[in-house]
Amino acid sequence: MPGSIHASDMDKAPAAAGPRLGTGWRWWTRRFLRNRVAPIGFVIIFASVGIAATAPAIVPHDVRVMTPADALSPPGGRYLFGTDEFGRDVFSRVLMGSRVSLVVAFLSVLTAVAMGTSVGLAAGYYGGWWDSVSMRVMDIVFAFPAILLAIAIMAVLGTSLFNLVVAIGIVYTPQFARVARAAALSVRSLEFIDAARALGMGNARIVGRHVIPNVMAPMIVQISLSLSLAILSESALSFLGLGTRPPTPSWGNMLSDGRQLLELAPWNAVFPGLAIMIVVLGFNLLGDGLRDLLDPRLR
Amino acid sequence: MQRYLATRLLALIPVLLGILAVVFLLIRLIPGDAVQLFLGTQVEMTPEQMAELRRFFGVDKPIWAQFVDYLGRILRGDFGVSLRTSRPVLPDIMARLPLSFQLAMFALAIALAIAVPLGILSAVTRNSTFDVLTRIGGLLGLSMPNFWLGAMLILVFSRYLHVSLGQYVPLSQNPLGTLESLYLPAISLGVAIAAILMRYIRSSLLEVLGQDFVRTARGKGLRASVVMLRHALPNAMIPVITVVGFQMGYLLGGTVVIEEIFALPGMGRLVLQAIFQRDYPVVQGVVLTIALLFVVTNLVVDLLYAWIDPRIRYG
Numbered sequence: 001m002p003g004s005i006h007a008s009d010m011d012k013a014p015a016a017a018g019p020r021l022g023t024g025w026r027w028w029t030r031r032f033l034r035n036r037v038a039p040i041g042f043v044i045i046f047a048s049v050g051i052a053a054t055a056p057a058i059v060p061h062d063v064r065v066m067t068p069a070d071a072l073s074p075p076g077g078r079y080l081f082g083t084d085e086f087g088r089d090v091f092s093r094v095l096m097g098s099r100v101s102l103v104v105a106f107l108s109v110l111t112a113v114a115m116g117t118s119v120g121l122a123a124g125y126y127g128g129w130w131d132s133v134s135m136r137v138m139d140i141v142f143a144f145p146a147i148l149l150a151i152a153i154m155a156v157l158g159t160s161l162f163n164l165v166v167a168i169g170i171v172y173t174p175q176f177a178r179v180a181r182a183a184a185l186s187v188r189s190l191e192f193i194d195a196a197r198a199l200g201m202g203n204a205r206i207v208g209r210h211v212i213p214n215v216m217a218p219m220i221v222q223i224s225l226s227l228s229l230a231i232l233s234e235s236a237l238s239f240l241g242l243g244t245r246p247p248t249p250s251w252g253n254m255l256s257d258g259r260q261l262l263e264l265a266p267w268n269a270v271f272p273g274l275a276i277m278i279v280v281l282g283f284n285l286l287g288d289g290l291r292d293l294l295d296p297r298l299r
Numbered sequence: 300m301q302r303y304l305a306t307r308l309l310a311l312i313p314v315l316l317g318i319l320a321v322v323f324l325l326i327r328l329i330p331g332d333a334v335q336l337f338l339g340t341q342v343e344m345t346p347e348q349m350a351e352l353r354r355f356f357g358v359d360k361p362i363w364a365q366f367v368d369y370l371g372r373i374l375r376g377d378f379g380v381s382l383r384t385s386r387p388v389l390p391d392i393m394a395r396l397p398l399s400f401q402l403a404m405f406a407l408a409i410a411l412a413i414a415v416p417l418g419i420l421s422a423v424t425r426n427s428t429f430d431v432l433t434r435i436g437g438l439l440g441l442s443m444p445n446f447w448l449g450a451m452l453i454l455v456f457s458r459y460l461h462v463s464l465g466q467y468v469p470l471s472q473n474p475l476g477t478l479e480s481l482y483l484p485a486i487s488l489g490v491a492i493a494a495i496l497m498r499y500i501r502s503s504l505l506e507v508l509g510q511d512f513v514r515t516a517r518g519k520g521l522r523a524s525v526v527m528l529r530h531a532l533p534n535a536m537i538p539v540i541t542v543v544g545f546q547m548g549y550l551l552g553g554t555v556v557i558e559e560i561f562a563l564p565g566m567g568r569l570v571l572q573a574i575f576q577r578d579y580p581v582v583q584g585v586v587l588t589i590a591l592l593f594v595v596t597n598l599v600v601d602l603l604y605a606w607i608d609p610r611i612r613y614g
């Protein structure tokens with residue numbers, strides 16, 4: 001059935017028809033734009049990634065240059081968001097800080113997707129002992145509060161960008177394993193899988209050609225929502241001093257410094273937090289919108 | 300119900316073993332062995348003395364035997380000894396546990412107090428300006444870091460409203476004082492949960508309101524308030540209970556960050572201090588305690604769910 005249907009017929013198809021990917025870009029773009037929240041989220045994310053990518057070229061001040069004479073200047077004038085206790089420009093640091101936050105978020109979610117999806121697909125598709133063992137392990141990871149587990153991992157591994165990615169990646173792995181497993185289970189017993197096997201396709205090919213495309217819809221939603229959580233986790237860890245180290249500005253360690261200046265120069269704490277909020281909001285809007293688009297059951 | 304309780308308790312055993320294994324193995328990830336960690340880098344020792352100490356600590360045994368030792372100690376309530384203060388870890392954790400637990404529960408109470416009325420009103424007035432504004436507010440609440448919200452509350456309350464933020468007062472001393480010292484931290488922690496719960500309450504209520512029995516209730520001429528309070532709401536609130544269970548982890552884990560920003564002497568501050576002093580038995584102990592607390596609260600929520608909804612315990 002898939003493939004033989006025209007895009008125009010799909011519009012009229014009942015919602016229960018479920019998620020279908022690859023029915024043509026034009027059709028998807030149209031649906032995406034008609035959604036009320038997804039495009040807003042997409043614009044926010046697109047803009048943030050753009051800022052992060054070009055930050056070194058567009059920042060008005062060097063983030064490392066200290067201008068003691070201008071220390072703790074309030075927002076406005078030469079310094080849009082004011083300055084910190086060393087006279088460094090908060091606006092430039094917020095722009096540069098987006099790099100660490102976004103890189104850590106993307107890499108850690110990528111780690112979680114890679115680990116979670118392979119574990120979950122294998123568990124759901126093959127079943128058997130691997131299913132029970134791997135899912136029990138995932139349950140155990142899930143039995144720890146996410147931020148606590150990340151804190152514990154950072155405590156033993158030590159602070160570095162790589163460890164941060166590993167810690168956050170591990171914490172968000174079980175979600176992906178569960179989503180992938182559920183999706184693999186639901187397609188495993190469908191007739192087209194039997195048909196593929198009857199045609200002589202191997203397991204790897206069946207998973208690649210038939211199972212993975214069916215996992216995509218819930219996966220994309222989960223990725224978007226996990227990115228929002230990963231940004232929040234990174235900021236919390238850096239705030240606690242367990243994330244990236246100064247002088248590399250990240251929103252989390254800017255908040256950690258800014259908190260010491262809360263009475264004296266509140267702008268040091270206000271702006272990095274607003275930046276986190278906007279980006280996280282972007283991922284949440286995108287995730288919510290995509291969920292409505294891809295998975296009508298969950299509305 | 301007893302059968303359900305028994306199966307749930309049995310299912311807990313592998314999870315508990317798993318948690319203990321993770322907490323036990325966590326420390327093995329650190330380069331260097333337990334004896335070196337204990338001694339630090341200052342002390343010079345001969346290999347013979349080191350071997351002697353390894354035997355003393357039991358770290359010369361194979362890893363599974365060490366794990367069995369560890370299980371035995373935990374069952375006896377021996378969480379080890381702090382490397383810095385040489386005091387047993389468990390009493391120190393127990394002294395700080397009430398604050399963290401009260402903070403998490405207070406945050407949950409605040410979240411429910413915000414989410415229940417707003418979620419219901421939002422569902423009843425679907426797509427009105429109120430509904431849209433509430434949902435936008437919910438998304439914003441979900442998107443801000445809880446510790447940043449805490450900092451902003453401190454800023455507003457101390458700088459602009461001139462409210463002094465008092466020290467923590469134990470519940471046994473003065474319950475009102477406890478509430479007064481914890482309400483700002485609890486709001487910071489609870490807002491994101493309020494946003495999540497609000498969303499679930501709204502969609503759950505909308506789903507129930509669309510069902511046949513509600514139409515029947517309306518059809519037989521019941522007043523709108525009776526339909527809502529007697530028929531729709533109780534049914535809509537049941538699935539929300541499980542969502543509360545999922546959020547216990549966020550609440551318990553979040554106390555670590557919130558205690559730090561509000562300078563509250565709970566388990567969170569204990570573990571952070573221990574991390575920076577490389578006091579690993581304390582880190583292990585706190586992580587284990589919070590994870591166990593999470594498992595137990597989750598179990599309580601699940602039992603509550605089964606008690607309220609017979610479909611679960613007989614399912």
